[in-house]
Amino acid sequence: MKLHLLGTGAAVSDPHRTTTMLAVEQDDRLLLVDCGGDVIPRMVAMGLDPVKLDALIVTHEHADHVSGFPLLMERLWLMGRTAPLPVLGIAPAIAQVRRVHDAFDTSSWEGYPGFTTQEIALEEGAVVWSDEALHVTAAPGVHAVPTVGLRFESGGGRVLTYSCDTRPSDAITRLADGAHVLVHEATGHGPAHSSASEAADIAVAAGAERLILVHVPPEHVRADDVRAAQQRFGPTEVGSERTTYDV
Template sequence: MLAVENRESVLVIDCGGDVVHRLLACGVDLDKITGLIVTHEHPDHVAGFPLMMERLWLGGRRDHLDVYGIAPALSQARRIHDAFDTSSWPQYPGINWHEVPLAEDSLVLEDSAWEVRASPGKHTVPITALRFEDRYGGGVLAYSCDTSYSEAVVRLASEADILVHEATGQGPGHSSADDATKVAIESGAKRLVLVHLPPEPYLEGEEIPKLQETFSEIEKGVERGRYSF
């Protein structure tokens, strides 16, 4: 899970756990959330959707929530959400579903705060990597989501200020830290943050310093970390 924030809006990307709890722990104003993007149908990316809606409602949200994603990701979110009967919850927010085509450089959304584009990655199910451009400062963040090395992700991440790339480990459908570094170099990204790391000790010792010999601005992402772009 991650979120991008500028002065006008917060967009949440995936909700595999209790995303509202994490946002509050990071000091994010829930009223600034203008949308959720779900990248794919796997539980670690979408299973927390009904909980997110419940917590936003309990937190006072009455406006609808815009939810964006490719068709299988949206259907998964809808199925999980509809497993709970919210019909008697007063003023429960509506959900506006926005399907994103599974094609390279698809427009996800464009408003006064953001331009967001998507391209397919290579995972075990259909998936979208994402590119966010902040319409105020012009900063660009790209997110690989779950994927093995992908040339479409290289193109999507072109000249990004930050590339957030998964480094679960060698595939199928996932990347090693070497793969992520290759994407950062080929895309011309300025900084690489490695995420979606396995729970056991990982990329410790000499691995990161060794990768820094080819791409200096590389780091392991930290839980509840904040990064400016």
């Protein structure tokens, strides 16, 4: 399984980081998670073919996770995609996707692919996607709005968990149980987010092998907390923008 970090920043972050977006690839499956920034240039820069996307998963309704959707669809149309893009998400996230999409009238765009939707239940163990290559389940995080973390299991038994935006959450800890890679947000301690140290504590509790921090704020806020996180959980690193990780 491959994890492609298309973006790693918080809503406000270092100049070289865009919003946190990732793609997960296994065999010929390619799933995109969130689209708060300009997805397609990042995908192309990493050698991924956006036209071949199997689905987009939207974790929650915030702008830094869904606002790039109309541009994603416009670019897919211009790049020649004709098949509708499946969009998977909890109800409020799907509703937001519809609203931002419907701000643009695409009715006269000949051959426009459009999209289909599939609602994810807001409960632990909710199945998001399942085939021979990837089995994806969700669990609710604790954030300012309803949100879900995601667990990707490959046919070969490798496990990747992504926390999405959340403060430390027991459900997300369970979602990360035994993960080979845990991608956890590290915006900073607060009612809706987690610090790097808190993410490290989650990695320890879940028995994860490796922790990659995303949704990171600017450098000067981050450095001390990252060092503290590494003292709690050694294999902790800050996610590297436009980088592919083997899971």
